[in-house]
Amino acid sequence: MSDKKHIHLVDTTLRDGSHAVSHQYTTEQIAKIAAGLDEAGVEYIEVSHGDGLAGSSINYGYSVTSEEEMLKAANSVIKKGTLTVLLIPGIATQTDLEMAVKLGAKAVRVATHVTEADISEQHIGMAKRLGLKAFGFLMMSHMVSPEKVAEQAKLFESYGADIIYVADSAGAMLPEDAYNRVSAVVEAVNVPVGFHAHNNMTLATANSLAAIEAGATYIDGTCRGLGAGAGNTQIEALVGVLEKKGYHTGIDLYKVMDVAEDLVEPIMQRPQVVRNAPFMLGYAGAYSSFLLHTYRAAKKFDLDPRDILTELGNRRMVGGQEDMIIDVAYQLAKKRGV
Amino acid sequence: MSDKKHIHLVDTTLRDGSHAVSHQYTTEQIAKIAAGLDEAGVEYIEVSHGDGLAGSSINYGYSVTSEEEMLKAANSVIKKGTLTVLLIPGIATQTDLEMAVKLGAKAVRVATHVTEADISEQHIGMAKRLGLKAFGFLMMSHMVSPEKVAEQAKLFESYGADIIYVADSAGAMLPEDAYNRVSAVVEAVNVPVGFHAHNNMTLATANSLAAIEAGATYIDGTCRGLGAGAGNTQIEALVGVLEKKGYHTGIDLYKVMDVAEDLVEPIMQRPQVVRNAPFMLGYAGAYSSFLLHTYRAAKKFDLDPRDILTELGNRRMVGGQEDMIIDVAYQLAKKRGV
Incomplete structure (x- = not known):
């Protein structure tokens, strides 16, 4: 092991990126991308409908591949990484999580609106009973003060969450907003803290770095930034930037670059550019x-x-x-x- | 006037962006974009071949529009902004600058490699005699230490430069690299300092903010980030980010967004995405x-x-x-x- 500080990366190309391909991932694409990410050394590989387990519906858009097939395809190729799923209480139920565990999921991210961590108690408890690593994920964290985010993070911790995420779901944060919220959570809880960025204001990497400076040790990214709205932090660039800054991620830079260019870019419906509409959503929050x-x-x-x-x-x-x-x-x- | 700190923005869509359209701007496109930027309140509008005055050549690629026509087209529509040209000593001569002045240029950016400011003495002197605002522009500033950049900036100042730029031409800097170089220059000279970013590592906006934090008051950007390699700081996003941070730019956010989406995006040859080749150039410097x-x-x-x-x-x-x-x-x- 290197003595550099380790940053755990979570790749959500096959979950947040699912929004950007209108949930049209095929099993073949899922297997190839998951295999590539695993081979590159990505620790957590999140695979789900963009809105999590059971997201495939008339409300959120149907997936072309069933949840079972998706998870099977990923699980059959992941050797070192942790197959991770997203669960939004209200969309998915206990049955969905049990199914995911049977198909190989080893971690779950339980996501709630930043003021509603209290609806996750049963889901976090269930995740722990099923032997999963449980992430608490606070969406739209820009909407409330750092103190309020920290209070909600403590709820997640009290339910047994192993890691707590501050998510800038709307890409509405400036680097100081990310720093202040992550700092407050790091101060408030005794578990590791993560950060999930969106690039609406061209600040996804900047905000991820600010979060690390504030003490976050888990960071999300996607290949080529593929994700909802203006997309996420571009993971292959983040790996290089973190390496240049002297952090350790355990990820092979060239391999993750190759996954982005050879496997993900060819199936993108449009380039992940900051056009006016997503910019404005971020700007307005x-x-x-x-x-x-x-x-x-x-x-x-x-x-x-x-x-x-x-x-x-x-x-x-x-x-x-x-x-x-x-x-x-x-x-x-x-x-x-x- | 607002009492917020003012940041002067230089739009170089019609100069650095020229690389990304293979120098194929038509007079009509130049007139429309320059008019839109001017109407939006952009202070400095840079118009030149990507490699500056006299850049149109077999070495650097021919422009479809002659330098004269380019500058005439821009000058005929600019009412409030400052028509600015780029001059790289060794490519352009005194005659080219005199021509540009006759056609309405009011400012010139004299650009040299970061260790070669000394070749600019005559050009800066000439610019001052012609009544221009003269910028000294230190390209590839990542290659040397902050102290060395500062030493070269002092040379520019001694020749009479009104503003001195630290340029990250290869997109090779981390935010701390931008901060340290700009800080050193701010410390060393008594004229305003600027920063020019490239987005090779997805850090153009982050580095621009770091430069401002270090004391830079001039920042470059382009519509949709259009520019050489991975492009520049996306100016319409930067305007919004600076507004959100409490700075004053004098630029109308919606108007500059409209220029980007309605005038620049439609003529782009490809989206300004961070693919592997430009990323690697930045990463390697x-x-x-x-x-x-x-x-x-x-x-x-x-x-x-x-x-x-x-x-x-x-x-x-x-x-x-x-x-x-x-x-x-x-x-x-x-x-x-x-």
Whole structure:
């Protein structure tokens, strides 16, 4: 072992990246990518529908490959890494997790909205009983103060989570926001802390580095940044950057670069570029599911959709409040005398 | 005026971005983009062949639009901004700069290799006599220590440069490298300091923020990051990030976003993505012109081109030393017993 500080990387190309390919991964693609990542030395390989176990549905989009086939394909090729699944309470149930364990899952990331860690108690408990490594994953962590994130992290810890993640699901954080939230959590809990970035403001790598500086030892990434919205931290670049900074990841840089260029890039539906819509979601700190509704409301009231998104961000609206978008648009239009 | 700290932005879409469109900008494209940037409030609009005035040649690639037409097209639409040109001593001469001034250029960036500021004395002097704002621009600044960069910056200052830039031409810097070099220059000179980033390691915005933290008040960017190699700092995102951080740029965020999406994106030859080749150039800190030679040498000696680039970076080889690539490859092959 090297005496450099070790940073554990979680590759979520086959989970967050699933959003960006409209959940169309084939078993062959999953097997090749998982094998490549494993061979490169990636520690955690997350494989699930973009919205986690049981995400394949009319609400979240159907996967072309069933959950069983997905996990089997990955598990059949992973030799050293840990096959990991995502579970969002409310979408997946105990039965789904039991199925995943039977198919080889060794770790689960239980994800809740940053203020709702309390709905995860049973799921974390179940994960521990099933012998899994359990991650607590706080989504949309930009929405509340570092103190509040830390309070929720402590809940996760009290339920038995082995690792707790601060997730910048909307790509809304500046490096100092990532630093402050991760610091607060590191201070509050006795388990390792992780960080999950999105690149909406071109800051995914910067924020991942800020999180490490604040004490995070687990970082998420995806090949070529493939992921929801503007995508995630580009893992092959992160491996090189961490190496250059003197950290140890155990990952072979050339091999992970090859997975990105030879296996992932060819199946991408579009390049992971920061276009205006994802930028604005990050800038406003708004839910990505608000985008379509916002464009419709903007058209109806002759407004710039960016003003609506900014206002939604200011009001800290969360998923499920889509019906409020039309109200916000109406109020903005009235204020401007449209 | 706001009492927020002002950061001056230089848009170089129509200069560094010229590399990425193989110098094929038409007068119509130049006029539209320059008008959009000006209308958005961008202070400095750089327009030149990618290699500066007189760059259009068999060596550097011919521009589809002559220098005269380029500058005329931009100057006819710029109302508030400063039309800026790039001059690399050895490529352009006094005559070229006089021509640019006649066509409306109000600022010039005199660019030299980071150890060769001394070849710029006449050019900076000429620029001042012609009434221009003169930038001294230290290319490939990652190659030498912060102290050496500062020493070269002092030379530029002694010749009369109004602003001095640290340029990470190869995208080889980590944020701390940018911070340390800019800090050293800020300490050494009494004129404002700027920073020019490339995104080879996905760190262009991060490095620009590090430079500002170190005291830089001028920052370069391009629409959609369009530029040589992995491109530059994405200016429309940078404007939003700086706004969110509480800086003042005088630029209208929505307008610069629109220029990027409506005018620049449609004419891009390829998305500005961090693929393996540009990543490796940044990681190795090697000249981009080494790439093709390296791939040839790698094939000849059955080596991974990435190992050759890394070795070229370690030896701090500079442009003009292309003939050494085959030697390096030969030595690597011998060492491995190929």
